[in-house]
Amino acid sequence: MGEMLKTLTRRSFAAGRVRNLIAVLAITLTAVLFTSITTIGIGTEESMTLTMQMQKGSKSDGDFRNMTAKQFEMLKEADFIELAGLRMPVNFLSNTNRHNIEFDVLDDVQAELTFCSPTHGKAPVAYNEIVASEQALRELGALPEVGAEVTIEFTAHNREYRLPMVVSGWYESTSDQLSMMWAGIAFRDAHPDIFQFTYDQDRDMAGTYCSDIIAVTASGLSKKMEQEAIHMGGNPHDMEAENYIAATVNFVTNMPLEPEIAVMAALLALLFVFCCYLLIYNVFDIAVMQEIRRYGLYRTIGMSKRQVRKLINRQAVWLSGIGIPIGLFIGFFIGRAALPVIMASLSEEYANVAADVSPSPVIFLGAALLTAITVFLSTRKPVRVAANISPIEAFRYVENSSGKRRERKSSLGADISRLALSNLGRNKRRTVFIIISLTLCVVLLNCVGTAAGSLDIEKQVAFKIRTDFAVTSAASMNGMKGFVHREDALDEQVIGTVSAQPGVKDGSPIYKNTVEDTDVTYEWEHLVLDEGIVDKDSGLNIRFDENYMYFGTGDDRRPICNVYGMEESVVARMDLREGETDAHALYEKMAQGKGVMVGVDVNRVDMSINADLDMADVGEIITVYKDGKPERELPVLAKAAVNGDDQEIGITCNGPLEVGGNGLYLYLPTNIYKELYEEPVIYKYAFNVEESQRENVTAFLEDYVNNVNPEVNYLSSQTAREDAEKTRKTINFVGGLVGMIFGFAGVLNLINTMVTTILIRRHEFATMQSIGMTRKQLTRMMIFESVYYALGASFLGVVSAALLGVTIIRNMLGSMWQYTFHFTLAPAVCVSVILLIVSAVVPVAALWLFHKGSIVEQLRVAE
Amino acid sequence: MENILKAAGLKKYYGKGDTMVKALDGVDLEIERGKFTAIIGTSGSGKSTLLNMLGGLDTPTEGSVKIGGTELATLNNEQATIFRRKQIGFIFQNYNLVPVLTVWENIVFPISLDGQKPDKKFIMKVAGMLGLEEKLDSLPNNLSGGQQQRVAIARALASKPSIILADEPTGNLDSKTSDDVIGLLKMTSQEFHQTIVMITHNPEIAQMADRIIRIEDGRIAT
Numbered sequence A: 001m002g003e004m005l006k007t008l009t010r011r012s013f014a015a016g017r018v019r020n021l022i023a024v025l026a027i028t029l030t031a032v033l034f035t036s037i038t039t040i041g042i043g044t045e046e047s048m049t050l051t052m053q054m055q056k057g058s059k060s061d062g063d064f065r066n067m068t069a070k071q072f073e074m075l076k077e078a079d080f081i082e083l084a085g086l087r088m089p090v091n092f093l094s095n096t097n098r099h100n101i102e103f104d105v106l107d108d109v110q111a112e113l114t115f116c117s118p119t120h121g122k123a124p125v126a127y128n129e130i131v132a133s134e135q136a137l138r139e140l141g142a143l144p145e146v147g148a149e150v151t152i153e154f155t156a157h158n159r160e161y162r163l164p165m166v167v168s169g170w171y172e173s174t175s176d177q178l179s180m181m182w183a184g185i186a187f188r189d190a191h192p193d194i195f196q197f198t199y200d201q202d203r204d205m206a207g208t209y210c211s212d213i214i215a216v217t218a219s220g221l222s223k224k225m226e227q228e229a230i231h232m233g234g235n236p237h238d239m240e241a242e243n244y245i246a247a248t249v250n251f252v253t254n255m256p257l258e259p260e261i262a263v264m265a266a267l268l269a270l271l272f273v274f275c276c277y278l279l280i281y282n283v284f285d286i287a288v289m290q291e292i293r294r295y296g297l298y299r300t301i302g303m304s305k306r307q308v309r310k311l312i313n314r315q316a317v318w319l320s321g322i323g324i325p326i327g328l329f330i331g332f333f334i335g336r337a338a339l340p341v342i343m344a345s346l347s348e349e350y351a352n353v354a355a356d357v358s359p360s361p362v363i364f365l366g367a368a369l370l371t372a373i374t375v376f377l378s379t380r381k382p383v384r385v386a387a388n389i390s391p392i393e394a395f396r397y398v399e400n401s402s403g404k405r406r407e408r409k410s411s412l413g414a415d416i417s418r419l420a421l422s423n424l425g426r427n428k429r430r431t432v433f434i435i436i437s438l439t440l441c442v443v444l445l446n447c448v449g450t451a452a453g454s455l456d457i458e459k460q461v462a463f464k465i466r467t468d469f470a471v472t473s474a475a476s477m478n479g480m481k482g483f484v485h486r487e488d489a490l491d492e493q494v495i496g497t498v499s500a501q502p503g504v505k506d507g508s509p510i511y512k513n514t515v516e517d518t519d520v521t522y523e524w525e526h527l528v529l530d531e532g533i534v535d536k537d538s539g540l541n542i543r544f545d546e547n548y549m550y551f552g553t554g555d556d557r558r559p560i561c562n563v564y565g566m567e568e569s570v571v572a573r574m575d576l577r578e579g580e581t582d583a584h585a586l587y588e589k590m591a592q593g594k595g596v597m598v599g600v601d602v603n604r605v606d607m608s609i610n611a612d613l614d615m616a617d618v619g620e621i622i623t624v625y626k627d628g629k630p631e632r633e634l635p636v637l638a639k640a641a642v643n644g645d646d647q648e649i650g651i652t653c654n655g656p657l658e659v660g661g662n663g664l665y666l667y668l669p670t671n672i673y674k675e676l677y678e679e680p681v682i683y684k685y686a687f688n689v690e691e692s693q694r695e696n697v698t699a700f701l702e703d704y705v706n707n708v709n710p711e712v713n714y715l716s717s718q719t720a721r722e723d724a725e726k727t728r729k730t731i732n733f734v735g736g737l738v739g740m741i742f743g744f745a746g747v748l749n750l751i752n753t754m755v756t757t758i759l760i761r762r763h764e765f766a767t768m769q770s771i772g773m774t775r776k777q778l779t780r781m782m783i784f785e786s787v788y789y790a791l792g793a794s795f796l797g798v799v800s801a802a803l804l805g806v807t808i809i810r811n812m813l814g815s816m817w818q819y820t821f822h823f824t825l826a827p828a829v830c831v832s833v834i835l836l837i838v839s840a841v842v843p844v845a846a847l848w849l850f851h852k853g854s855i856v857e858q859l860r861v862a863e
Numbered sequence B: 001m002e003n004i005l006k007a008a009g010l011k012k013y014y015g016k017g018d019t020m021v022k023a024l025d026g027v028d029l030e031i032e033r034g035k036f037t038a039i040i041g042t043s044g045s046g047k048s049t050l051l052n053m054l055g056g057l058d059t060p061t062e063g064s065v066k067i068g069g070t071e072l073a074t075l076n077n078e079q080a081t082i083f084r085r086k087q088i089g090f091i092f093q094n095y096n097l098v099p100v101l102t103v104w105e106n107i108v109f110p111i112s113l114d115g116q117k118p119d120k121k122f123i124m125k126v127a128g129m130l131g132l133e134e135k136l137d138s139l140p141n142n143l144s145g146g147q148q149q150r151v152a153i154a155r156a157l158a159s160k161p162s163i164i165l166a167d168e169p170t171g172n173l174d175s176k177t178s179d180d181v182i183g184l185l186k187m188t189s190q191e192f193h194q195t196i197v198m199i200t201h202n203p204e205i206a207q208m209a210d211r212i213i214r215i216e217d218g219r220i221a222t
Helices: A002-015 A017-056 A069-077 A109-112 A135-140 A187-191 A221-230 A257-292 A292-300 A304-347 A361-388 A391-398 A418-455 A455-462 A492-499 A568-573 A583-591 A654-659 A670-676 A689-710 A717-760 A760-768 A776-816 A826-848 A855-862 B047-054 B077-087 B103-113 B119-130 B145-158 B175-191
Strands: A062-067 A081-084 A086-093 A100-106 A129-133 A151-158 A159-171 A178-183 A207-217 A246-249 A468-471 A505-513 A518-523 A541-545 A550-553 A561-564 A575-579 A594-604 A621-626 A629-642 A665-669 A682-688 A712-716 B004-014 B021-033 B036-040 B062-067 B088-091 B163-167 B193-200 B213-217 B219-221
Touching: A002 A304, A017 A257, A017 A304, A017 A717, A062 A069, A062 A081, A062 A221, A062 B145, A069 A081, A069 A109, A069 A207, A081 A109, A086 A151, A100 A109, A100 A187, A109 A207, A109 A712, A129 A135, A129 A187, A135 A159, A135 A178, A151 B062, A159 A246, A178 A187, A187 A826, A221 A826, A257 A292, A257 A304, A257 A418, A257 A717, A292 A304, A292 A361, A304 A361, A304 A541, A304 A717, A361 B119, A418 A717, A418 A776, A418 A826, A455 A717, A468 A492, A492 A505, A492 A682, A492 A689, A505 A568, A505 A670, A561 A670, A568 A583, A568 A665, A575 A594, A583 A594, A583 A665, A583 A670, A654 B163, A665 A670, A717 A760, A717 A776, A717 A826, A760 A776, A776 A826, A776 B077, A826 B036, B004 B047, B004 B193, B021 B047, B021 B193, B021 B219, B036 B047, B036 B175, B047 B062, B047 B163, B047 B193, B062 B213, B077 B088, B077 B103, B103 B119, B103 B145, B119 B145, B119 B175, B145 B163, B145 B175
Parallel strands: A100 A178, A129 A159, A561 A665, A594 A629, B036 B193, B036 B213, B088 B163, B163 B193
Antiparallel strands: A062 A207, A062 A246, A081 A207, A086 A100, A086 A207, A129 A178, A151 A159, A468 A682, A468 A712, A505 A561, A505 A682, A518 A621, A541 A550, A575 A629, A594 A665, A621 A629, B004 B021, B004 B062, B213 B219
């Protein structure tokens, strides 16, 4: 019998070519879906990890810092460590502008772990050899060439060093902002003065031993590292302790799985399994229905239920055997092609994103397993139906939802649309499944459309830059520095050059105070500050209020605040919320010395004023002190909600935090500002450009900052917009892809049903034609049937999309500041229209392909 | 009496050369209006082919069929279908009811297809005679074979066709039910002056007809 069963399987398999094709397509589609999704998922995870490792500058499992030479020797012996690198930090180089360079002594292991092994040349051997990134070398005015000479300047143990070095090798940098320059052990031995260990006394890093490690196993690593730090005589917990040793796990490498992400992934996987279940279930359900008489016959002549089950299961296995490999193959390439697009949108937050995925067995095994499970689940019911059919029933079988409704109200006539509607009721489960799978596509694409449409590009652009262009010194635009010192000011000459470009208009220089402007201070009501601490970098005395807001303070220990001097056109661009909101009137009053405008950070999500930072009300008097004496009193005339552009530029806000801290943002007219500050410096030059000239100006600036004046940098609304657009592209791409797959599954389901209907009801059609149904009427009936599915799906889809839109989607988008929720059903309606058109075409094509021959032939075939 | 149906020189050949099958080989036939004619013959004698030709379901290789003055060969597919639903009522061996339509809807189906309003009074009368009044809202699956065939008869009568063609209408029924069905068929046809052509292989059933035509090897045997 086993042999016979095999023959039977093979023959039945060969007989149902159309059906098998559809089944293979369904299984392939499922596998494609799972593979592409897992490829994208794992690829994103891998790429993100690598990107973040590159950003963090280490792919180690963890690192130890601030060790002595002896402690480092002990660490190397620890049994849980497989590899330990050596890093002896020196300091950041001081002779840089735009690109920050950290100068350390490394060994080769450490260099490899921290992405700075030379890709050209070799590791440094001689005491005066270094390896650095291409960008670092250019920053120092050298070319990335082995043998190039550079001069490095840095401070260690309060002594300034200026050393000529030779490039032994270089590598491509992964960050625009920062890279590593390193020398070999020989450098340490040649400069014992730099590497004295004084960390326990003065916290100078120079002279400490640091080490990035690769652990034998990641489990329990945090504990082991702590114990090791204690074992070598260090204190890993108290940062203030003399013997403090930092021992931290690299959470970028050993990223804990966030429960939200795990739940989201599981839900998504379930949704996919469900979608594919709907499809494969229908394929097999239909296949079994079509051959129910044959199964009845097999049962009559003595085939057991088990054998019938085996027969169908075997076919499922064969079909999977064809479908799954094809799907895995196609899916991997779709996933890999999609990956860079997705990663590109993350590049705003993570510069120099790495996007790649290896064809890992996890992807294929996972996807194949998921597909197999889906096939198994979906075939259970059809298999049971086929096995349990009694022979007599099988012969009488007319597809109809049996028994429950013996009667129903007759209509006066029997019009074709009603007849079509009744036909849907023949197999309720199948109808429901098709409608649901089409609905999923409508809903999903609408959610995607809503998200993409709600992405508020202009809000993001406006937050970064309110004008077309802004020019600052290179340091101001450096996220690690910002506009802090007078020397970071923008040269007036630059403004002259830029404003002379054709098309430049509304230009306004913006003045801002710096950490050097400690002679001008401010005082307002309710200000209670503590003793404060001295900031080592800026030299400012930083004082805190009772809410832990901190203020940079001046010579008289009053806050120096962040104070701006600007033209009326700049004030006009700002978001005035309270007090005098007419920019012109406000500027007039301020220019006459009658008051000041206060700015408060906005809450980006709802653009409301951030209450925590709202420290002075309209009407309140702010007293200006000069050299410790009250100089004038300025009432608050207006309050503005300030964004990134009003504070500094783009997304950096390091400068204001270094200067005034959380202290008030005060905006003054240029004339008043110049009266108050003895050495007013320009922080940035913001301007618009005639539309026709924008490209030229962009080209000019690009050339200017790169080739003419590297001390200067610029930002344009165009680049800000492009950054924001990337997110939209990703949403559209990924969402569209998934939605399309769902849609394709739904349409495949529909095609399958239509084709089967035509084959299964051939006899019925022939009868109806013989008693006077024309071909046109038959076609119309089938179009009605098919369109009803689409109509049902469209209706359900639009309603669910609307419900989801105003609930979950609104909440989700509402919590992200980049979005402003816009309700839309346009995507749902569009998809519905497409579905309706497709659903009208499918039966026409199916009838044309499968309903051939004369009525007599068809009547005979059926018998 | 006038002839409602006239077939002349009907031939239907399948295949070619040695394998050629002559299903019909020159049949001439005239059917009078209002008569109940039975065509009998053994399996493969060509009687079903003949009925398909008469009903315009199939086209002859040669010869012509005229119903009520209309030459079927001049009609295209679509026209033939429309002609059929107006002029010809069909009754099949396996009833061929539409499973999703109720009895009433099945009966009026051909009329609806023609875009006409059914003559409710007339159809109620037909249903009454066939004993179907109680079953009008039932679905076909819930009816016995005899009941289903009575529905088929009602459907054939509903559009008041010129002629009813019945292909082994009792083939799936037991003898008692067969007698009932044929009795009803004959009675209703007399009541409504219908012409009936019925195929059967059962001589007893054929005995109930006004005229019996025997067909053998594609020719009429007299």
